[in-house]
Amino acid sequence: MNERTPFDDLARRKLNERSFHVPPHAWDAVERELEAMDRRRTPNPWWLLLLLLPVGGALWHFGGDTTATPETSVAKNEMVNEGPSAATNALAVTGESIAAPVTPAGERSTLSPMVMGTAATADAPPVWGSDAPPSSGAMRASSDVTPQADPSAPERKAAEYPMSSSTSADPALPGPAITTAPAAITTHKLSDRSVVYSPSNTESEARITESGMSMPSVADVASDVADEDLEITITLVGTNATATSPADTLTMSMAGVDTLPITQPPHAVPAAPAPQDSLTTAPVDPLPGSAPPGPRLILTAWGAAFHTRTRYTGSATDDWATDHAGSTTFGWGAELMRMGDHFGVGVGLHLLTYAEDMHSRDLRRSWTEHIFTWQLQGVDTTLLQVTGTTVINGQVYQVTQSVDTTVLVLVSSTGTVAHEDVQRTALEQRNRTSYLEIPLLLEARTGVGRWEFAVRGGPTVGALRGRRGLLPGSTGYTDMHEADFRALVLGWTAHGVVRFRLGERWTMGAGPALRGQLFNTLDGTDLVRRSTAWGGQFSVGWQLP
């Protein structure tokens, strides 16, 4: 009972002999279900948006530093001394970049003359600290050339003092050698104060990098430098006319963290007195209406009028007999950009319609039919009819008479019939397809005063939202709802814009706009359909707080 028996084998063989034929319309139910599954599989554009947002966010996050302005970098380069004499020993080091070339031989314990500089210009020469004598327990900076240093301003925005600097450990060097080497200044903020230190290289390099992220303990710093009697020579060169004078050299002799004497080498020639204490210069107010520096989020809403055009190609257009003309549509959208001074990246949400005016001519099929006919045709004739015989002189003669009659003759004839079927009537129709597009945007811009000139664009992913119209074919028209459209289409968008800054946060702009679809919007047919659009765009931008 537990094993298969010959009966089981016979039963299997017999049952497998059965044959089944596909009933008509059996496939229809499966096809309907497959279409329903396809619809369910179509990605929701809102989910797509949610997917794109993290991508955009990541781009902002990682791309933000590249758009940082020199001012923002410089603003953190501040060193303020601690302790009771902090007020008089404040040392502010500003600079976009600092290079650390090898210290010339012969200078005792000098780590490196550091080159400091900023790209910006300043009327005021760099000014250093105070001339107060160094005191134990405090980092101190002193310089004879800056007697105007305001001791009451321990924290000052170095961004206000753009400077150039160069390596000039050798005082004989004629003039500043401006460098834009990568920044190597570290500013560790502690509470509201900053400490600059250079523990990295005891021989030839002093690296100061900017981070502001974390503060190494004083002990760490001390351990870096305590064992060596280090001396850091910082040479500062102004960028204006005073910069041509011999540089101010600041030497920080780091016998330990507690004491950081800063001296001016004997060869240093004092720079011209600054017209004011550059350390205490008040922040320069930006131009009214000018963009504030640094990365910022800008929300833009736009509306546009487009002239859209759709191209149809592919073998299905062989019997097209249709002209398409462009049509005017409108679109609108919102974009969120993270902007630096000149470049930005962002995402958006665009809603627009592509339309075309379709003029289809009628399609007719003509053919000629040859018809052969056979018919009986009456022919009038006279027949000689024998009516009898007679004997004349022994000779037999037949008696005849003429009989008029009609004879039917079978004749054939060939006829030609011309047929013409109207396979498709002429039609004028406007087709529309609407897409919800999610663009990944890049912007490059420049500005003058309140005016900005920008180009913004990037790839888009368009989700089909609606379609209306008819697609012509060789035998009629197909409703666009029944045509297989791709749910998602890749495209591109670009527009130039001239913006006017209305205030600190608001801008309005206008400019030309272009957009298009990169791939076929139809699926599974020999018809290729792509739309493009050009037009004018008006936008309003608002900078997020």
Next chain:
Amino acid sequence: MVPQSLIDRCIRQERRAQSELYHALYGMLMGICARYQHDRQEAMALLNQGFLKILTHLGKRDASVPFEPWARRVMINTVIDAFRKDRERQAMEGREMPEEPANVAVANAYLEHMEAEDFALLLERVPTMSRNVFNLFAVDGYSHAEIAAQLGISEGTSKWHVAHARSILQKALIAQAMRHERPLVR
């Protein structure tokens, strides 16, 4: 034999290829469904359900597995799933095994010359549970352990159903053979 190119086109969701595959597999799949579900409409619904599963999982199929046996297995599993939902569980453990008729050779001989459709009609007389277990065991080649796992019954119950179905069929075949006075042995 379904060509690989057709399968590939189905994986690419080409509707025409899917239709071709449906027509190619219809006979085999309906053969399975009709054995388990004698109502033709229900069998058709089962077939469509199984075919959709085949299409859905086509891309995940191990290429080393031949297509037809794989599709057959998917269809049988679909049938079993449907059967699980509305079956009437009856514990058959402890019941005595049905006795095999004495003249099995008569039944076998008659079956061999019988029309396939007639035997299918005969199979429909077997109670649903026994018929399905018999189908799984005798026709589709499942073991009792597999059947027990699939249907949530014990192996003993599976064996009982097979014996029960076999007994009913053999008795019916012998009865028909006697009635038609067909030659009983070759």
